[in-house]
Amino acid sequence: MSHTIHITNTQRHLKWDNSLPPIATVPSGTTLTFSLLDGGHNQITATSTTSSLSTFDFNLADPAHGPIHISSAQPGDVLKIEILTLKTATFGWTAIFPNFGLLSDEFPTPYLNIWDLETHREDGYTVFKPGIHVPIRPFLGIVGVARAEKGEWSTIPPYETGGNIDCKYVTAGSVLYLPVQVEGALFSCGDGHAAQGDGEVCGTAIETQMEVTLRLTVEKGKMGDWVKSPHYLTSGNQNHERESKVTAAGKGEYAAVGIDADLREASRKAVRGLIGWLMGEKGLQREEAYVLCSVAADLKIVEAVDMPHFAVACSLPLSVFVGPPYV
Incomplete structure (x- = not known):
């Protein structure tokens, strides 16, 4: 039987912790829709300026929405996450924060760019400056399940169980496989991106709120011997029409x-x-x-x-x- 439930952006957490009570328990094969805060916990708005970065609270960064308990999931299983739809908000942002990013020592001054994600949405791009178009290729930065180890674990880094993997290839039409380490898997997601280069070198992508549809399926006795970390499968024609315009x-x-x-x-x-x-x-x-x-x-x-x-x-x-x- 097919099930569909909705997860609101109030149902979130800032640490991975296998003792967190699930916000929902669903059977394998359930389709879920999520309304996600952006990776900055919605602290940046469409009218924010660079001066707004001075009050940015990093303790609120990278909220994960969940956790979801999948009733048949057990340690040793694989959780299959099908990325069905991803829709960005009408705007996004990219920031340079002091002491953050690959060249943080060389970029000590804050900087903020607000992106219009609506005007050219159907054409598949956003304008950086007149004459420079960046393709819109939405994906989730955070997709993960709970770790076996007890205690709290930051949502900012990636783990073998997923988390903040920031993998731009896991977009609509892709499938992500994660190793289940605890009963119920305890799945969460968040940190929507409208676009990102491999490396996310300044520390932020085009961060945006997002509406997401996923399907979660438990796979038993299949691939469990080698899915010890996130694996993904991309569709050969995903985003083909959109990218051909860009x-x-x-x-x-x-x-x-x-x-x-x-x-x-x-x-x-x-x-x-x-x-x-x-x-x-x-x-x-x-x-x-x-x-x-x-x-x-x-x-x-x-x-x-x-x-x-x-x-x-x-x-x-x-x-x-x-x-x-x-x-």
């Missing part, structure tokens, strides 16, 4: 490669290099370049075997540049 074929991407014996430092060098290119070749301000890297560029480990050095590329699709003075 991405011009053959434009390619521009990437800066950082090389260092330390993986994090190689990543920092790559981001720094792309920021330099965006400033020098495209005329962006330094903060604008950092934000664009965070929402549209990808960090890729392109070399990890020729020790003692790592090579990390920070790549930006050139299709984001759609008009003068950028093309």
Whole structure:
């Protein structure tokens, strides 16, 4: 029998804790709709300015909505999460916070960009600046189940049970598989993003409130021996129509490669290099370049075997540049 229930944005928590009482108990195969706060707990509004960041409370960051108890889930099972629909709010935001982000020591000054997610929603993009369009590709930053270990665990980092995985590929049409470690799984989700580059280098994506539809199914005796961490499956044609409106074929991407014996430092060098290119070749301000890297560029480990050095590329699709003075 198919079941559908709705979870409101008041039903949330700020720590993973397997002793939390579930807000609902559902059978395997249930479809749920969620009304989600954004990853900043709705502290940023459509009219916020950079000065608003001075009162931002990080203790409220990354709320997870749930937990949901799936009645047949037991440790050793796999929870299959089908991402059915994702709808952003009419606006989103990206911020540079002092002491936060991959280049935090180089960007000490707060910065806030408010994105219009409604005007060009049907065309599949949002305007960063006239001449720069960022594809809207909604996904959930937080998708997870409770950990076996007792106690409270922050919702900010990712774990083997999911959590704040910030994986932009788990979008509508995708399926996420998580290992169940406690009875009932205790599933929660949150932290909606309208777009993000791999790495989320300035520390924030396009953060937005979101309406979400998911289906939760317990799989027993299937894949349990190897799903020890999040696994995902993407649809070959997901977002194809939308992306075809945004991405011009053959434009390619521009990437800066950082090389260092330390993986994090190689990543920092790559981001720094792309920021330099965006400033020098495209005329962006330094903060604008950092934000664009965070929402549209990808960090890729392109070399990890020729020790003692790592090579990390920070790549930006050139299709984001759609008009003068950028093309």
